[in-house]
Amino acid sequence: xxxxxxxxxxxxxxxxxxxxxxxxxxxxxxxxxxxxxxxxxxxxxxxxxxxxxxxxxxxxxxxxxxxxxxxxxxxxxxxxxxxxxxxxxxxxxxxxxxxxxxxxxx
Numbered sequence: 001x002x003x004x005x006x007x008x009x010x011x012x013x014x015x016x017x018x019x020x021x022x023x024x025x026x027x028x029x030x031x032x033x034x035x036x037x038x039x040x041x042x043x044x045x046x047x048x049x050x051x052x053x054x055x056x057x058x059x060x061x062x063x064x065x066x067x068x069x070x071x072x073x074x075x076x077x078x079x080x081x082x083x084x085x086x087x088x089x090x091x092x093x094x095x096x097x098x099x100x101x102x103x104x105x106x
């Protein structure tokens with residue numbers, strides 16, 4: 001009986017080895033499909049309201065940018081007008097001072 005045990009052992013080893021090889025080489029494992037549990041409330045919310053929320057957000061962003069650019073333009077025009085009035089005032093002052101020197105020199 002002792003002589004048959006190595007044969008049985010060898011057969012069992014080969015059987016295990018072929019099973020392991022088959023398990024390793026079989027690359028077509030697919031996980032079980034999950035059971036559908038109904039619609040996801042977050043997904044349905046964003047499917048329904050995602051586009052309107054994006055439109056409102058982009059409209060508000062556009063309005064803000066338009067108001068900001070308008071305010072910046074008005075401020076630059078105001079600064080330009082202030083600078084021009086200051087230059088005109090200084091030119092008048094300079095003109096008055098130079099006329100005074102011309103009269104004194106004559």
